[in-house]
Amino acid sequence: MNVLIIYAHPNPKSFNHAVLEQVQKGLGESHHEVSVIDLYQEGFDPVLIFNEKRKRRDMKNDPEMARYRDLVKKADHYIFIYPVWWYGLPAILKGFFDRVFAAGFAYIYEGLVPKGLLTGKSAWVIYTIDSPGLFVRLVRGNVEWTVVKKAILQFCGIRPVKRMMLAGMKGSSARKRKRWLDTVYQQARQL
Known part of the structure; x- marks a missing residue:
């Protein structure tokens, strides 16, 4: 399978980078073709x-986005790895969607009805968030997830879309982070 990882974190020593490394390790052992x-x-x-x-x-x-469109087009599966800030994705990733997932490439309108053009592709969204998971779900209503899943990925025809929310980052123990990394690795390996 051709897998495209889109990674959005500015610090190469971050936990998000450790997640990226575990995803790459798991995918590498499964012999997928991987681009990052x-x-x-x-x-x-x-x-x-x-x-x-x-x-x-x-x-x-x-023409500035041609390389990215080619990678998106070739991929069978996308993996997005990023932190949630202000209950949204980093601006750089939002800009990636704005500039690459353009009308006529990722979707079209048939009359007033949108039609996704990236059908036959799937996605795995892995994100970290400082807030506890219960707070994210009950108080915030998963707003950070709904936008990415429904308003962007599914809108463009990508299905299925699954997520791994690593919630409660702030104050999480080293043991918990190790368990998260082990889970990420195992799921990447089984992709």
Whole structure:
């Protein structure tokens, strides 16, 4: 299987980076073809610009995003790894969706009805969040998950989409983090 990892964390010594390493290790042992887009390391420009010269309708052909569109198109499965900040994804990852998952490439409208163009692909979303899981689900209503799953990935035709929320990062013990990393590794290996 061709797997594309989209990673969004600025600190190479972060727990998110440890998650990335475990995913890569597990996938490597399963002999998948793996590509990684490390948005911060690559200096990805998340700023979306369209004006008199750059029309929104032409974004699907933006030459700056051609490499990313090719990777997205070739992949059978996507893995997104990122922290949740302010109950949302990092701006750099939001900008990746804005610039790469453009109309005419990731989705179209048939009349007023949207149609995803990335069908036949699946995704695994792994994110860390400081808040406890119960608080995220009951008080915040999983807002950080709903947007990514439904408004972005499923909107573009990607199904199934599963998540691994590593909640309660703030104050989590070394033992708990080790268990999380072991689980990530095992699930990546079984993909």
